[in-house]
């Protein structure tokens with residue numbers, strides 16, 4: 098007895114409100130019996146989105162038992178790990194347990210493949226039976242549980258030439274370096290806010306490659322030690338210590354290292370709210386801002402730019418762009434220093 | 445005795461939280477004694493942002509006294525008309541009452557000039573002494589009160605060749621047609637969601653002009669009568685009846701009128717939440733979406749596109765772009781049918 102074919106986008110599992118897609122849905126059906134065009138995954142690790150996990154850790158006062166409780170609560174309530182405060186998810190790593198018959202010949206997945214989902218946890222049907230371990234510093238949570246991938250859901254098979262957790266970390270933020278590669282042109286002055294973070298380092302790397310010798314890449318961080326630590330990696334031309342929630346302070350700091358010219362491209366990779374205005378003021382009047390941070394507020398960005406009369410183009414950080422997984426993993430093969438740093442931190 | 449010179453961006457009036465700019469601030473100082481680089485305005489009419497006014501009307505159950513109460517409450521609490529639910533503001537029309545001495549020679553404003561502010565009410569220090577009239581259908585509220593324009597605040601002097609309320613309506617959404625002019629290229633297929641609304645009609649007009657005879661402009665509305673009413677204006681090539689919160693329904697409707705090719709550019713001009721997915725699915729995989737709607741959720745857009753594996757570029761609707769006021773007012777001079785329609789609706 099099969100359950101039939103579901104909508105490729107997963108609307109068949111939306112319980113509330115009806116008619117919407119699984120991502121914006123309040124609650125989705127997480128029964129682990131698959132439709133004919135779904136993939137069942139035996140989940141090993143969740144990589145919770147940094148903005149989401151930062152919020153959860155704060156709410157839990159750092160207490161692991163409380164973190165577990167909050168995470169289980171979210172999944173019980175929504176059928177997916179969709180943080181109600183930040184609106185964001187994360188991704189997962191696991192093993193293919195079953196493939197719906199309607200996908201035969203359509204997918205190159207096989208039962209037993211180890212994969213990472215590249216669609217957000219905020220739309221992925223999930224059941225957590227048990228939380229086994231929490232790696233608080235790197236947003237990773239090992240669980241016993243299962244998840245569903247819809248027909249349109251994108252994924253990456255885990256490469257064999259690097260540790261799984263390394264691949265998971267890199268794939269989580271794969272959209273950021275791939276978009277950076279598209280947006281930065283030779284000669285550009287580029288500011289990466291949160292440049293010492295996971296996505297930030299990958300963006301710095303791509304920005305430096307694309308801006309070239311005539312460009313200038315500026316890494317913004319809020320902790321002096323963190324900046325000292327990444328300087329030896331040679332990812333940027335300038336390192337700026339500034340709290341990006343202090344908009345005017347950040348503007349002044351960027352003014353200093355650009356002879357007052359400001360940035361052609363600003364890439365926002367932080368994991369906390371209220372950094373829209375700092376990003377806007379760090380850019381040239383006709384600059385471009387790429388908001389990868391999931392803590393970005395649409396209205397704060399739109400009305401903030403208008404409020405200071407800035408003609409900046411502001412892009413919503415689409416987590417997907419063609420080839421993003423390959424581009425991000427390739428960085429780990431190209432750059433020895435970055436790979437070592439990522440292995441030390443995340444693997 | 446003067447108050448001294450304030451920050452050009454208005455940070456000197458931010459009460460809470462400290463260090464942020466007036467737009468994201470929780471509360472600003474709305475004492476109506478000006479700093480040396482501020483302009484004092486005698487306010488005549490507020491044009492409340494459509495997303496904000498829709499929310500307020502809903503909360504008030506349509507009751508005018510309740511609307512007044514909510515509006516006064518917002519200004520008392522925040523020192524500005526910054527809707528806490530939608531995060532948005534609107535703009536105002538009024539007469540220059542005083543100009544700070546530090547602006548002499550810097551501004552071409554004179555006391556007595558009638559102007560419209562082009563920065564959001566969500567960052568404008570405002571005092572409402574009395575709400576005199578509410579024009580519910582067009583989001584306009586006449587008041588007795590005063591407001592402050594910061595040194596960096598943009599404005600437009602009201603032109604003498606059109607009624608004030610007409611100019612106010614057009615200037616409120618001036619960013620939308622100006623951005624449309626920049627984004628649409630000859631031959632493009634363009635979808636305007638909420639095409640029968642105020643910004644929607646202006647966007648249709650600009651889109652048709654830019655897409656040219658080889659392009660196709662599609663107007664999406666949710667009410668059959670509304671579509672019938674604007675058809676005679678000849679602003680679009682196709683008219684599609686669809687509720688844009690029904691993402692799959694909207695996608696199918698756009699598929700129908702584009703031979704399955706979908707849109708190069710989607711412009712979202714609605715005033716309600718949950719239309720991100722519909723916008724994404726209406727666009728080509730490599731399409732561009734311009735979210736002018738202030739009801740847009742950043743995470744719903746970013747994770748929604750990723751969730752369906754779409755490589756769309758999504759732009760945050762910056763309310764400002766160079767020359768936007770002139771571009772929008774010019775439409776009223778160029779297009780007789782549009783001007784008549786706007787005069788009938790808004791003047």
Ligand SMILES: NC(=O)c1ccc[n+]([C@@H]2O[C@H](COP(=O)([O-])OP(=O)(O)OC[C@H]3O[C@@H](n4cnc5c(N)ncnc54)[C@H](OP(=O)(O)O)[C@@H]3O)[C@@H](O)[C@H]2O)c1
Nearest residue numbers: 147148291293294295296319340341367368390391414416
């Ligand atoms: N668009 C998408 O699809 C997508 C996908 C994945 C992740 N994301 C988002 O991308 C963002 C970054 O993720 P990630 O994994 O790279 O996070 P991460 O490794 O935790 O890095 C965050 C960085 O922001 C820095 N930061 C925090 N507050 C700051 C402040 N006030 N001023 C300057 N820097 C500050 C942190 O500095 P410290 O080291 O001092 O803490 C850190 O360097 C998150 O918001 C996440 O939600 C988006």
Ligand SMILES: NC(=O)c1ccc[n+]([C@@H]2O[C@H](COP(=O)([O-])OP(=O)(O)OC[C@H]3O[C@@H](n4cnc5c(N)ncnc54)[C@H](OP(=O)(O)O)[C@@H]3O)[C@@H](O)[C@H]2O)c1
Nearest residue numbers: 494495638640641642643666687688714715737738761763
């Ligand atoms: N970015 C900025 O700086 C800025 C500045 C000003 C305004 N805005 C935003 O721009 C948006 C539009 O403003 P406006 O003044 O043009 O508003 P408006 O005149 O009220 O138009 C809104 C339009 O959306 C349509 N609509 C509502 N729900 C819909 C649905 N489910 N499906 C399809 N169409 C739907 C409405 O149709 P009906 O006629 O059937 O109601 C109407 O045509 C608002 O969200 C506003 O906040 C942004």
